[in-house]
Amino acid sequence: MNYKYYDIIEDIRPKSWLSRYRKTTISYLVKMAFFYYTIGVILQIIGNYIVQNAISGYVGPSLPYSISIGLTSGPVEETLFFGLPHYLSGNPYLVLATGVAWSIGHIFNTEVFEITNLAFGNFMFTVPLIFFSIRTWSSGKGWFAVVFHSGWNVAFLASQCISGKSCILIGNGWYFISDVISIIGAVLLIAATYRLYKKKSIQTSK
Numbered sequence: 001m002n003y004k005y006y007d008i009i010e011d012i013r014p015k016s017w018l019s020r021y022r023k024t025t026i027s028y029l030v031k032m033a034f035f036y037y038t039i040g041v042i043l044q045i046i047g048n049y050i051v052q053n054a055i056s057g058y059v060g061p062s063l064p065y066s067i068s069i070g071l072t073s074g075p076v077e078e079t080l081f082f083g084l085p086h087y088l089s090g091n092p093y094l095v096l097a098t099g100v101a102w103s104i105g106h107i108f109n110t111e112v113f114e115i116t117n118l119a120f121g122n123f124m125f126t127v128p129l130i131f132f133s134i135r136t137w138s139s140g141k142g143w144f145a146v147v148f149h150s151g152w153n154v155a156f157l158a159s160q161c162i163s164g165k166s167c168i169l170i171g172n173g174w175y176f177i178s179d180v181i182s183i184i185g186a187v188l189l190i191a192a193t194y195r196l197y198k199k200k201s202i203q204t205s206k
Contacts, residue, residue, distance in 0.1 A: 007022040007023050007028070008028075008031060010022060011032060012032075012035055017131040017134075017135070018092045018093075018096065018131070018134060018135070019135065019138075020135065020138050020139045021135055021136075021139045024139050024140065024141050026144070029136065029141060029144050029148075030148075032132065032135070032136075033132060033136075033144075033148045036128045036129055036131060036132035037128075037129065037132070037152065039128040040124075040125040040126065040127070040128045040129055041125065043124040043125060043127060043128065044121045044122070044124050044125035045121075046124070047120050047121045047123070047124030047125075048060075048120070048121040048124075051120045051121065055115060055116060057116050058115075058116045059116055059117060060110075060117065060119065060121070061109055061110035061111075061117060061118070061119040061122070062110055062111050062112050062117055063109065063110050063111045064166040064167065064168050064175075065157055065160050065161065065165055065166065065167045065168070066167075066168055066169075066170070066175065066178075066179055067157060067161075067167060067168065067169045067170070068169065068170045068179040068182060068183060069178070069179055069182050070153050070154065070156075070157035071150070071153070071154065071157075072182040072183055072185070072186040073153055073182065074146055074147075074149035074150030074151075074152075074153050075146050075150065075186040075189065075190050076182060076185050076186050076189055077102060077149065078133060078137075078142070078145050078146045078149050079142075079146070079189040079190055079192070079193040080102075080185075080189055081098045081099055081101065081102035081133075082095055082098070082099060082102075082133040082134065082137050082142070082145065083137055083142050083145075083146075083189075083193040083196075083197075084189070084192065084193055084196065085098045086134075086137045086138060086142070087193065087196035087197060087199075087200055088196065092134055092138060095134050095137070095138075096130065096134060099130035099131075099133060099134060100130065102126070102130070103123060103126040103127055103129075103130055104123065106119055106122040106123045106125075106126050107119055107120060107122070107123045109122055129149075132145070133145050133149075142193070142197070146190075
């Protein structure tokens with residue numbers, strides 16, 4: 001066994017996917033993040049291929065890319081589905097349940113709710129990310145999950161906008177309302193999560 005990579009090998013074993021990381025340095029967390037996100041990309045490619053061949057006339061999601069949603073979804077999703085459940089319960093299985101709900105919700109990331117337009121690929125992509133977020137929050141590095149998630153969203157959003165996809169800074173009508181809710185929600189959820197974190201830290205230090 002090469003002990004230089006022992007911690008990484010142990011951490012990528014599926015039996016460890018609900019446990020804390022063996023190390024929590026920034027470089028180590030980046031390696032773990034790319035491990036789970038790479039699996040997500042592979043699953044997304046496979047999922048899209050299967051769906052396109054299994055569902056006649058499948059065209060995928062039809063929804064303009066909202067820049068404000070893209071910038072705030074990282075903090076909102078990480079705190080709502082992982083951070084708050086973690087600090088409120090401390091039970092990884094409960095956080096797993098909320099993570100599964102978060103992942104399934106990505107199927108409906110479309111404007112037309114028909115089977116030919118559902119985002120099955122997005123759902124497949126998020127499945128391994130459930131475990132990345134659970135482990136990162138339980139390792140006391142929730143801030144890293146928020147930052148990496150947000151950075152990934154920004155990179156993806158930028159690539160879509162540059163490639164000519166429909167991108168909007170903030171929408172009109174219902175889209176405007178959802179964008180504003182997302183911005184306000186991000187601020188409130190981060191504040192609530194930080195407050196719970198501080199409260200738990202005080203209790204732990206006693």
